[in-house]
Amino acid sequence: MKNLRRIDVDGDAPEDPLFDGKGHIYTGLKDSNAVVRIEIASGKVTKIAEPGGRPLGMDWLPDGRILLCNTELGLQAIDIKTGAVEPLPLKGDTLHLCNNAHVLADGTIFVSDSSSKFPVDEYKKDLAENTSTGRLIRRDPDGTATVLADGLCFANGVVYLQDHNAVLVAASGTCDITKVDLASGLVSKFADTDGHPDNMSIGSDGRIWVAIPSETNPALATVHKLPFVLRKIVANLPEKLQPKAVKCCRVQVFNTDGTVHALHVGDSDTYHMVTGVRELDGVVALGSIEQNALAVFEV
Numbered sequence: 001m002k003n004l005r006r007i008d009v010d011g012d013a014p015e016d017p018l019f020d021g022k023g024h025i026y027t028g029l030k031d032s033n034a035v036v037r038i039e040i041a042s043g044k045v046t047k048i049a050e051p052g053g054r055p056l057g058m059d060w061l062p063d064g065r066i067l068l069c070n071t072e073l074g075l076q077a078i079d080i081k082t083g084a085v086e087p088l089p090l091k092g093d094t095l096h097l098c099n100n101a102h103v104l105a106d107g108t109i110f111v112s113d114s115s116s117k118f119p120v121d122e123y124k125k126d127l128a129e130n131t132s133t134g135r136l137i138r139r140d141p142d143g144t145a146t147v148l149a150d151g152l153c154f155a156n157g158v159v160y161l162q163d164h165n166a167v168l169v170a171a172s173g174t175c176d177i178t179k180v181d182l183a184s185g186l187v188s189k190f191a192d193t194d195g196h197p198d199n200m201s202i203g204s205d206g207r208i209w210v211a212i213p214s215e216t217n218p219a220l221a222t223v224h225k226l227p228f229v230l231r232k233i234v235a236n237l238p239e240k241l242q243p244k245a246v247k248c249c250r251v252q253v254f255n256t257d258g259t260v261h262a263l264h265v266g267d268s269d270t271y272h273m274v275t276g277v278r279e280l281d282g283v284v285a286l287g288s289i290e291q292n293a294l295a296v297f298e299v
Contacts (some may be wrong), residue, residue, distance in 0.1 A: 001249065001266030001284075006293040007038055010045045014294050016276035017059040017285035018066065018201050023287050026066060026080070026191050026295060027276075028055020035068065035078055038294065040283075049083040051076050054120060055099030057158075057199055057276070062107055069098040071120045075111060075139065090145035100199045102167070104162045107141035110148075112155040124299035126154055127173045128235035130224045136180060148180045157200030159208055159260070163255055168208065170197035173224070173284050175216055177254075190262040191258040195250065199287075203279035207261055208254040211277040211286070251277045251286070264299070266292065271295040 011029030018026040021223065025038045035055055037046045053072030066078040067088075074095045075088040088109075097120055101111040116133040118126040126133075134146045134155030149155075153173030162168050166178045166255035168190050177197065179190035195212035196238050203209050223234050251274060264284070276287030279299070286295040 001264050001297040003251075003269055004266045004295055005207045006271060006291075006295050006296040007040070007043050008045075008293045009036060009038060010117055011036065012292050014276075014287045014291070015055070015289050016057045016279050017287045017294050018060070019278055019280045019283075019285065021280065022294050025278075026058060027287055028068065029296060030054055030289070035066065037080070038175040040296065047079045051085045053079060054155065056098070056120070057112075059101050059103045061103055062105055067101055067103050068069070069101050071097055071099070071113065074098050075101070075109065087292065088139070089143060090137070090139055091143040093145035093147070095137070097155055097244055100158045102158045104160060104200075108170075109139040110158050111137050111139060112152075112158050112169055113137055114154050114156060114172075115263045123154065123172075125235040127220060128223055128226070130173060132173075136167060136178070138167075143193065148182075148185075149178055152178065156198050157210060158203050159200045161205075161208075161266070164256060165171060168200065170200055170210065173220070177210070177258075179258075191254055191260075194252050194260075194263055195248065196245075197252075198274070200274040201276075201278050204281055206256065207278045208256070209279050209284075210252045210254065211274045212248065212250045212252055213245065213273045215248050215250075217246055236281050245273065247272050248276060248285075251284070262299075264297075266295075266297070 013030035016026040037135040057069040068076045076087040096116045097114040099112045099114045113135040115126045136150030138146045145159045152171045157170040177190040198211040249268045253262040273288045273290035
């Protein structure tokens with residue numbers, strides 16, 4: 001990551017960046033529960049809305065509003081001009097830990113529900129217990145919800161591959177990406193990732209960009225092999241005794257056939273715990289739950 005630079009956001013934990021194509025990046029903050037707009041050139045920060053709850057993944061809705069994955073309140077639509085917030089409930093289902101989403105031109109939303117047991121602040125417990133209660137859900141424009149895949153170890157990033165009519169969803173706990181063929185319903189492994197994956201996005205060239213907040217943790221893989229009662233004990237150990245995230249600054253890029261195109265690595269002392277990534281015309285924006293800034297670099 002050459003010329004990696006930080007952009008302060010006047011807040012904490014900008015988990016996912018979202019370009020508008022007009023020189024701005026939108027993101028959500030943990031401490032203020034606000035959605036803000038940052039001018040890339042000047043770094044100016046403007047508060048757009050206060051949706052309540054904790055903002056995570058974001059995408060654009062067809063009408064120009066932002067789709068927000070609010071971990072506590074589910075899917076929300078945010079008007080960037082007025083700040084108005086509209087809930088987008090699911091018919092026949094409920095999101096327990098709304099995390100990341102991809103929106104289609106007709107308003108269809110593919111969204112990950114990371115865990116039915118733990119809230120986002122206790123995600124490490126979910127990974128240690130390996131509850132595998134994560135799901136991928138489709139929300140039709142009328143609100144109808146359909147579960148496309150379940151049994152995922154902390155379902156996270158989501159992207160739709162138009163040329164393949166398929167949806168990808170990252171599983172943070174098992175360091176891989178699952179593919180769901182929408183025509184057949186077939187669920188299969190798309191690729192293994194070089195670390196624990198988080199949010200995903202489609203780049204300007206159609207490739208899949210994957211945020212890697214932590215290198216693969218061998219201790220966590222060992223814990224997953226234990227009986228559930230022992231995994232539960234590990235999950236409830238003091239923080240200092242639990243498996244730790246392996247500090248890094250990296251994003252991985254995949255071709256649409258699941259082969260690796262690139263691995264971008266940066267200085268982890270400058271920026272680390274990358275949870276969100278977007279690429280637009282060669283500019284890459286990074287988000288993190290352990291930083292008070294976004295980061296950008298060029299490819």
